[in-house]
Amino acid sequence: MHPLALLLLLSLCMAGASFKICAFNMQGFGEAKAGDAQLMGLLVKILARCDISAVQEVRDAKGDAVLTLLTELNRYQALYAQLGSRRLGRGTYKEQIVFIYRVKAPIRFGEAGDFARGPFAARFHAPSTGRSPLTHRAPRNAVHEIDRLYGLCRELTQRWGTQNVMVLGDLNAGGAYVPPSAWGSIRLRWEPSFHWLIGDTANTTVRARTHCAYDRIVVQGDEMLGAVVPGSAKPYNFARSLGLSEEEVSAGEAPHCPGKEG
Template sequence: MRSSSLLLLSFLMGMFEIQGASDFRICAFNLHHFGESKSKKSNVMHTLTRIIARCDVCLLQEVRDSKERAVLVLLDRLNRYDTKHVYDVVASERLGRSDSYQEQYVFVYRTDTVTLTGHYQYPDDQKGDVDAFSREPFVVRFKAPKTDIKEFVLIPQHTSPANTTKELDELYDVLQHVRRMWKTDNVMLLGDFNADCGYLAKKNRKNVRLITEKNLFWLIADKTDTTVRSTTSCTYDRIVVHGERFARATVPFSAKPFNFQMEYRLTEDQALEVSDHFPVEVLLKGAGTKETQTKLFSLFILSHLVFQMLTW
């Protein structure tokens, strides 16, 4: 009887600990010059497919797909690799100050777990400040009924290394504009912010409203290495959520880089063929998490009392 109670107690404690976790994953991945050339490398595409198939929504950056073929190849591979879900994409226009170097923001998402309800290409003249961004944010809005948050907006940004401080500060204005336009506080900003090492000096952080604003929560901790090269250790890639409501809707401590080199047992050179960045990710809590936790906590207390009675 005592051993049975111990097993019950252990089981309920385990259930209580894992509640709040979710399989709903939001990711951001700098693919490092992703285009037709990379899409023809079978080993690279296989690894990319495995990485992206982990995510319900995945922001891709540095997509340099001028012929618009590489993303379609990736999408086809995803739908053949993961038959449990159906994937689709929404992409920005080609962005960049130079005709010789332009990128797209691309969101890959599972159509069976989220619904795309809007997208918006942010113009670069909201305050008359011409060309504040090298690559203006392409903002998207999703419904995700199986999550605690239900609906959210994603603002991507791949900052220019030469202008990181200004672009990060300007993102605060983008955030406020989107909140007013779509009347929502459930906003996440994510991407390769270049927010570390030589690109964002410590003395400049006080000038970045995205950092100083108290209602913004940076989920990827400083000194977390998001780079593949063993010779670098920088927290370039970030996830930031607006408001306590959204912060509470994320699974605690789930925001982190995904070390695909270690996970898939690749050499550094093999990993660098895929990207010089690790993707960053965060889990969202599932719907009904609070109610489930309350029930489990009650069961935990009950089983604990039973255990105490049996050991008296």
């Protein structure tokens, strides 16, 4: 796992329609990976499963790699568009968070907070935009950063006037980063309006040597919870599904992929 993982916030308009959402850590996606035809074919198959994909660790300064991915995705299964954050991070290492979504879902978006490398908030509802800064620190700060997401969710609730907020992505919410003794200090965990859809015993990695629930999906409010198909929030082991070997997974460097259907 990359030492500076990203978080995502997604606020959904409850429209009554059924759709699939996933978060996918692409671990340094840029021009090199975009030029690998075999890898791109796998990425397209993964992303085409979902109506909204929250893609993490995009290192694409020019924006060409994401456009290439979008072109290939639309050639495979139209119609998709993308919305990316500004390049986030301190120092020379910069990454983006990119929402890839079917165009039937218009959006509002923004960034918020003062993390070191950030979550990116998008509201799939109305075609207007807004911005403010947002970031996330190293895995060793996972307990503190996950707790701070509680306040960020409250901010989104007030700003956008909706309780229907989803947090998804690589939270480093497992293994040594969040020991069992630490959960009591994380408000996002024990505040009753938040519901954790991927449990502590889940494995959100696809490598044989790891078994950790780093990636999570958390929804706020009973309306949002009621919109989730029971049992649909779970990791998607793309390696097993696509018949990839451990060596192929390591070469692709994309070990995280929780998903939600609802």
